[in-house]
Amino acid sequence: MSDDIANDITRLKQIEQRLLWLACWTIHNANHIRPKEEGNVKIGGHQASCASMVSIFTALYFAVLKPQDRVAVKPHASPLFHAMQYLMGNQTREKLENFRGYGGAQSYPSRTKDIDDVDFSTGSVGLGVAVTAFASIVQDYLAAKPWAQKRPEGRMIALVGDAELDEGNIYECLQECWKHDLTNTWWIIDYNRQSLDGVVREGLWQRIEAIFGAFSWRVVRLKYGVLQRAAFEEPGGEALRDWIDHCPNQLYSALTFQGGAAWRQRLMDDIGDQGEVSALLEKRSDRELAQLMNNLGGQCVETLAEAFAAIDDDKPTAFLAYTIKGWGTPLAGHKDNHAGLMNVSQMAAFQEEMNVPQGAEWEPMATIEDPAVLQGWLDDVAFFAQGTRRFQAATIATDGPVMFDDVEQSTQAGFGKVLDHMAKGKSALTERIVTTSPDVTVSTNLGGWVNRTGLFARNTQSDTFRDELIPSTQKWQFSPDGQHIELGIAEMNLFLMLGAAGLSHSLFGERLIPIGTVYDPFIARGLDALNYACYMDSRFMIVGTPAGITLAPEGGAHQSIGTPLIGMAQDGLASFEPAYVDELSVIMDWAFEYMQKSGENDPDERTWLRDETGGSVYLRLSTKVLEQPAKRDSAAFRQGVIDGAYWLRQPDSNCEVVIAYQGVVAPQAIEAAGRIGNDRRGIGVLAVTSADRLNAGWHAAVRMRKRGHTAATSHIERLMGDLPSHCLLITVMDGHPATLSWIGGVCGHRTVPLGVEHFGQTGTVDDLYRHFGIDADAIVAAASQLSSGRPIKLKAIN
Numbered sequence: 001m002s003d004d005i006a007n008d009i010t011r012l013k014q015i016e017q018r019l020l021w022l023a024c025w026t027i028h029n030a031n032h033i034r035p036k037e038e039g040n041v042k043i044g045g046h047q048a049s050c051a052s053m054v055s056i057f058t059a060l061y062f063a064v065l066k067p068q069d070r071v072a073v074k075p076h077a078s079p080l081f082h083a084m085q086y087l088m089g090n091q092t093r094e095k096l097e098n099f100r101g102y103g104g105a106q107s108y109p110s111r112t113k114d115i116d117d118v119d120f121s122t123g124s125v126g127l128g129v130a131v132t133a134f135a136s137i138v139q140d141y142l143a144a145k146p147w148a149q150k151r152p153e154g155r156m157i158a159l160v161g162d163a164e165l166d167e168g169n170i171y172e173c174l175q176e177c178w179k180h181d182l183t184n185t186w187w188i189i190d191y192n193r194q195s196l197d198g199v200v201r202e203g204l205w206q207r208i209e210a211i212f213g214a215f216s217w218r219v220v221r222l223k224y225g226v227l228q229r230a231a232f233e234e235p236g237g238e239a240l241r242d243w244i245d246h247c248p249n250q251l252y253s254a255l256t257f258q259g260g261a262a263w264r265q266r267l268m269d270d271i272g273d274q275g276e277v278s279a280l281l282e283k284r285s286d287r288e289l290a291q292l293m294n295n296l297g298g299q300c301v302e303t304l305a306e307a308f309a310a311i312d313d314d315k316p317t318a319f320l321a322y323t324i325k326g327w328g329t330p331l332a333g334h335k336d337n338h339a340g341l342m343n344v345s346q347m348a349a350f351q352e353e354m355n356v357p358q359g360a361e362w363e364p365m366a367t368i369e370d371p372a373v374l375q376g377w378l379d380d381v382a383f384f385a386q387g388t389r390r391f392q393a394a395t396i397a398t399d400g401p402v403m404f405d406d407v408e409q410s411t412q413a414g415f416g417k418v419l420d421h422m423a424k425g426k427s428a429l430t431e432r433i434v435t436t437s438p439d440v441t442v443s444t445n446l447g448g449w450v451n452r453t454g455l456f457a458r459n460t461q462s463d464t465f466r467d468e469l470i471p472s473t474q475k476w477q478f479s480p481d482g483q484h485i486e487l488g489i490a491e492m493n494l495f496l497m498l499g500a501a502g503l504s505h506s507l508f509g510e511r512l513i514p515i516g517t518v519y520d521p522f523i524a525r526g527l528d529a530l531n532y533a534c535y536m537d538s539r540f541m542i543v544g545t546p547a548g549i550t551l552a553p554e555g556g557a558h559q560s561i562g563t564p565l566i567g568m569a570q571d572g573l574a575s576f577e578p579a580y581v582d583e584l585s586v587i588m589d590w591a592f593e594y595m596q597k598s599g600e601n602d603p604d605e606r607t608w609l610r611d612e613t614g615g616s617v618y619l620r621l622s623t624k625v626l627e628q629p630a631k632r633d634s635a636a637f638r639q640g641v642i643d644g645a646y647w648l649r650q651p652d653s654n655c656e657v658v659i660a661y662q663g664v665v666a667p668q669a670i671e672a673a674g675r676i677g678n679d680r681r682g683i684g685v686l687a688v689t690s691a692d693r694l695n696a697g698w699h700a701a702v703r704m705r706k707r708g709h710t711a712a713t714s715h716i717e718r719l720m721g722d723l724p725s726h727c728l729l730i731t732v733m734d735g736h737p738a739t740l741s742w743i744g745g746v747c748g749h750r751t752v753p754l755g756v757e758h759f760g761q762t763g764t765v766d767d768l769y770r771h772f773g774i775d776a777d778a779i780v781a782a783a784s785q786l787s788s789g790r791p792i793k794l795k796a797i798n
């Protein structure tokens with residue numbers, strides 16, 4: 001141990017006590033003191049979960065971390081995090097008193113909702129762990145790029161619950177990161193051997209060590225604290241150590257809960273020898289004995305600080321820190337303590353034990369004899385010394401939409417062409433694009449882009465096929481310059497990668513424009529990580545392709561039905577489903593700007609969308625080749641595409657039928673409109689490019705009118721507002737019909753929603769469109785039966 005750390009141990013122990021008190025008090029206040037609001041449901045106490053991590057927090061943040069280090073805190077240690085930030089002046093008493101309340105400090109640390117410099121949000125266990133590894137890859141990516149400003153490299157650190165390690169995404173991430181030659185990542189496992197429901201299985205530590213070892217991580221096991229190590233050196237100490245090593249987790253927990261007398265009785269029964277061991281035990285009071293048995297490595301700031309400080313390379317490291325859930329509180333060790341909460345009398349006893357005077361509960365320095373001296377020491381703690389650590393990065397101008405003149409094209413191929421075109425141009429924006437894909441790079445049309453920009457690896461690796469002169473359309477060249485990050489199949493990794501890369505401007509001060517591709521149905525496979533990335537306000541483009549039943553030859557198991565609804569419901573994600581490549585180009589160019597915005601929440605007074613705020617973008621694309629429209633590039637066209645819909649065929653004022661379609665069924669809608677037009681008046685065809693934006697604008701405008709802003713009108717209200725009330729609306733898409741059917745409610749038009757509601761039917765595109773009733777015949781039949789007038793000829797005239 002360095003002299004500095006040794007000198008600081010007293011301070012660390014003071015801080016540890018302060019953090020333990022403030023975290024427990026914050027939770028106590030929220031549950032027992034704050035007036036109970038109507039409908040306020042008490043949820044997990046988390047006092048025990050905070051207590052088990054208090055020593056780790058203290059040693060890490062106050063003795064080891066540097067400002068460039070970034071930390072994901074296990075979700076239920078949130079009160080401890082906020083308490084620490086409060087002690088350091090970065091969190092307000094008001095928000096702590098209102099912990100979990102409206103506008104208060106968040107139940108789980110949140111980048112977007114909290115004010116106290118949260119590096120990574122957490123909440124859904126496992127995601128915060130893995131995102132640190134992907135952030136480290138992003139850091140390596142930036143370090144390899146000549147355009148990125150060189151900054152000191154930080155360690156990406158996760159504070160992990162041991163039961164959190166049950167989450168599969170952690171292992172998916174381990175495998176991925178091994179491929180990417182991971183650096184600068186620490187996972188500190190709070191090995192309290194308890195989960196939410198109970199005590200974890202025996203021997204978990206051996207599995208953990210074996211798994212991390214298999215992926216070339218260093219594993220540092222911190223089992224014994226300094227008191228224990230000193231006791232082992234005493235006569236009889238060997239036997240004590242041996243007993244500890246063989247004690248089942250359940251028993252250790254139970255004895256911890258019962259306290260000193262129970263420890264003594266059990267130890268005497270098991271290893272008491274009327275000799276050295278008995279003497280070792282008798283030398284200690286019950287209190288001291290409990291203290292000794294509770295002095296595990298992860299509850300010993302000396303041991304922790306020393307172990308953390310000893311790491312002086314960038315090898316990924318897992319610390320297995322043995323802890324006690326509820327350490328230092330009356331809840332310690334009890335298997336039911338996860339949601340357990342000290343009751344009022346327990347809290348009073350705890351307060352006395354902690355020496356906190358009545359009325360001084362919120363005083364940061366309440367129990368400190370020399371507050372000014374400690375404050376001086378805190379002012380110098382490296383991690384906090386420079387204030388909060390959020391960067392900003394300049395916005396990079398977009399290059400304008402690329403317009404192609406293909407007669408026929410699919411949106412997926414169009415997407416590939418846009419990127420390929422950008423790669424050729426090498427603009428300032430292109431330089432910042434980083435693509436990634438879970439083993440579907442080529443099959444989602446990223447191949448051209450990758451051929452030009454290369455794959456990213458910290459060290460150059462040649463393409464053996466190329467070296468051996470074997471013809472291949474793909475150059476698979478890895479180098480530090482590469483702009484594509486190749487991922488294995490796991491979609492959780494894709495969204496965590498996008499989540500981390502999409503925070504680059506804020507975490508590392510360098511703008512990245514991350515683009516990921518995925519087969520559309522498998523968005524569901526990474527959905528929690530997608531939500532997580534959006535919740536962190538990460539900025540990326542996700543391209544789901546191919547989509548719907550239109551991928552017919554791929555088979556039923558690859559169909560997506562609900563993804564348009566996911567796109568609508570996902571906060572922070574603007575979703576589009578263009579039918580044509582010119583629309584796609586306009587959307588992509590707009591998206592590159594939108595992804596970089598960080599303005600106020602003010603809505604746009606034309607669409608009522610919060611475009612100044614910015615966000616991420618989802619494009620649902622298709623492999624189906626469609627005949628492309630004649631060149632159209634007017635400002636009005638572009639605006640309609642971005643706003644979410646435009647009239648492909650303008651309805652007359654006496655219009656009897658409107659067909660609103662989204663995406664790849666455009667030809668069916670157009671054909672049907674032609675056929676219906678013989679028998680019904682003024683047919684309109686509404687091209688919907690974004691049901692999501694139309695819907696969001698509508699809801700926002702309604703909300704504004706409710707608040708008295710009577711003139712607020714959304715884009716879809718303007719589009720539907722001029723139609724006669726008897727006009728029939730037929731909505732159609734390759735996806736769930738609820739995506740569009742709500743449009744009928746905007747101005748009260750009778751609606752026939754056509755779409756796909758059942759999964760897994762195989763067949764050709766024609767078979768499937770007929771089967772699900774989204775072909776032209778089905779649209780015509782709907783118009784014939786449900787709009788007034790003479791029957792319409794149902795079969796196409798060839």
Ligand SMILES: Cc1ncc(C[n+]2csc(CCOP(=O)(O)OP(=O)(O)O)c2C)c(N)n1
Pocket residue numbers: 048049052075076123124125160161162163164165190192194195196325338
């Ligand atoms: C994905 C997900 N599932 C379930 C939960 C509910 N939950 C919160 S903490 C927890 C287990 C806690 O055990 P551990 O990780 O060992 O943390 P400890 O409190 O013991 O430190 C669970 C199941 C969650 N937050 N996220």
Ligand SMILES: [Mg+2]
Pocket residue numbers: 161162163190191192193194195
């Ligand atoms: Mg645990």
